[in-house]
Amino acid sequence: MIKSAYMKKLAAQPLYKQVIREVMAAVEAGEWQEDESLPSEVELGQRFGVSQGTVRKALDVLVADSILYRRQGVGTFVAGMSDFLMRGRFALLTDPKGETAKIELLGCVRIHAGEQLAEILGLRRGAALWQVRRLLRVSGQIVGLEELLLPEANFPELEMRRIRELKGNLRELCWRDFGVRLQDGETRYRAVSAGSAEARLLQVELNEPLLQLVRLAKDFSGKPQVWSVAWLKTEQLAFEPSVTG
């Protein structure tokens, strides 16, 4: 990290942003496990050559992104469950006891991009893509279905084996194995009817309404890298709202 005024000038980025990147890289490299505490803010400050307050400002961002969480007087911890779908303000995929979703691989095949998909991912028509399909379970119950599309050019050695080893954190895999560091994109929420394939895989009735999440994840240069779509069973509420009259 930055140790001198000269280096600082070269860096051309605020210190706390550099700290964000360093900490993020360390998290993605698995330096600390889920729910394991990071070094204290003071220690991290020493490590990066900045003050506690600067480390704190960096961690603020990662906490807001729910990549980390904090407990006053105790420490700062790596938040569990940081896959695409789970990340962020999304509370649907945890059951009442707070259990996190388990991911089950359904398949990984090589396909060719149609016109629209090619445009979305910034590729030429017919470019090779990996299509990964996974099932999400909470407490054993199927809650959702996820489909990922990744350009083969950027993920050359993607194989079932690597995906199978993946515990759920696609970001980490992308970074460690392919050198692709992903940002989150905006997620669009939609309501759709279950088609025959969705109904079969999710074990619901045909045309049952499903919550659909559509997301395009880009790398830090802004280039699209992963197109992901998820279908989620609608959660039950204690009180089912409806319009009367």
Place this chain on the structure above:
Amino acid sequence: MIKSAYMKKLAAQPLYKQVIREVMAAVEAGEWQEDESLPSEVELGQRFGVSQGTVRKALDVLVADSILYRRQGVGTFVAGMSDFLMRGRFALLTDPKGETAKIELLGCVRIHAGEQLAEILGLRRGAALWQVRRLLRVSGQIVGLEELLLPEANFPELEMRRIRELKGNLRELCWRDFGVRLQDGETRYRAVSAGSAEARLLQVELNEPLLQLVRLAKDFSGKPQVWSVAWLKTEQLAFEPSVTG
């Protein structure tokens, strides 16, 4: 220094949280108009008797809530359009040209809380509620339907007239006319089938999938104040994702 539970109880909130409340109150009181700049952080610091950094920390929160926005070297401004549905990360209700939704009042009637609704709002069973129903339009097209439920006890003079005058900012009305200052609650996203009432009002087919947003807004003491449910037509995407095979 004597430390006792009594002293602790007396101990004030952190300064920056007090500043948040002061600034929020001023915004809601209309001290500055939309897109009008607030006094500088230094001036606000003098006004509240705190440092610029403390004011800044307070404004950080309001900026994160998109109640304010900032431009370096220029100033801090009041953000427009802060109704429940529009607030936050929710991009569904703006059309491609960025037009904001218009709200059309459908009705406002007095009902009695059922058991579950009473529990949600922290009231006794049968307590009087105002039920407000509104239609959301973008570029004239119907895009959604919203139902609000407010305890009559907290909104004693609620009338059609006042609601009709409302341009869309329920928070401001609650504060100005009823002295109720609202926080946003968590929004739950669900997919539901259109019932007969929803289908008629939204002019869609029966059982068409709709995106449902369910939210409980509380005041700053944590007491539930507004239960809101919205049904939104699903937006069309250029590329309609589906699972094949």
Place this chain on the structure above:
DNA sequence: TACAGTCTTATATAAGACAAAAGATACAAT
């Protein structure tokens, strides 16, 4: 054992010094 103090270590808050960005102003060159 139960309980109350105290120590240690962590995050949380606050203030102040300084940097960077964006306009505004002044003024010279054309």
Place this chain on the structure above:
DNA sequence: ATTGTATCTTTTGTCTTATATAAGACTGTA
């Protein structure tokens, strides 16, 4: 008159230091 440029002022942005608060571990005592 207009254009360009340097500089001044105001505003937000960054960073450090000092101190407060919270949580758990430890310790002595009834």
